[in-house]
Amino acid sequence: MVLMGTLLLAIALAPEGGTRTGFAPPAEAERAKAIGDTSALPTALRRAIEPGDDFSPIRRPKPGDWLAEHLEERETYDAYVERGFNKATGIRKVIYLQPIGEFPKGTSPPLDVLKAYTAAVFGLEVRILPVLDPAAQKLTRRKNPHTRKEQILTGDILEWLSRKIPKDAYCVLGITMIDLYPEPSWNFVFGQAMLTGRVGVFSFARYDPAFYGEKRGADWKKTLLKRSLKVLAHETAHMFGLGHCVYFECIENGSNHLGETDARLMHLCPVCLRKLQKSAGFDVAAQHRALEKFYKDRGFAEEAAFVAPRLKRIEKN
């Protein structure tokens, strides 16, 4: 999809049919090739991207899953480097989060937690901008004919964000609790990004069961937060030029439905970690320390248990 002369990536668009892609999971040799030659890397980074037992090869998709419906490029680390990407260098190295509309306390993921997680994953400074009021900024809105809920047109948001990119921004990510749509003929969209324009927007509205009129379970707040953190890291990684992962179970796997989003892991696989480290430039041990602390502080026991032994191995003398 092309808009305003810029590559646009539509994120998890509402699936309407679609064709089988015949996707077959890559074999071990292809996964190793995707990681690339690690022999000249600093020890910590080399250890961090050894597949070992930490990472599971990607599963064969079931009907309706992302890879059953979408043909994805199988981009290796070497191809990613060759293609080029925006690096977080010079003065452009702050990730900005732009709240669009209110984030009501108690029914939204807390902004300070979203900020802390983004800073941990990308190892960069993250700042939250003052709330953008969609009505005051005259962004195009409609009432969705099916849900009867308010939606904002993504193109208007992306255009607004593009005009206001701070000088020191690596990227600006619009985040909102209001539902989104990409054009009048579409039902909705979870999010949309201008990969080369350094702006993106995504909504957390549909991660709350109440959006669909369903009962909120006992742990709905944790589920809403976890889904929101995953999508935030996933979409932000797209801003660093990462496509959808086709090699391992990985936070960068595409997702066609909430079941897939919930099954998706919270961590980057070796291929995606190597790509992201190259473009964001973080110290991989410091990144793992920050993630371990975040998961422990926020009660994500499973994720903390994944990171802790990896950190030990990465830092071993």
Ligand SMILES: [Zn+2]
């Ligand atoms: Zn994606």
Ligand SMILES: [Zn+2]
């Ligand atoms: Zn990956």
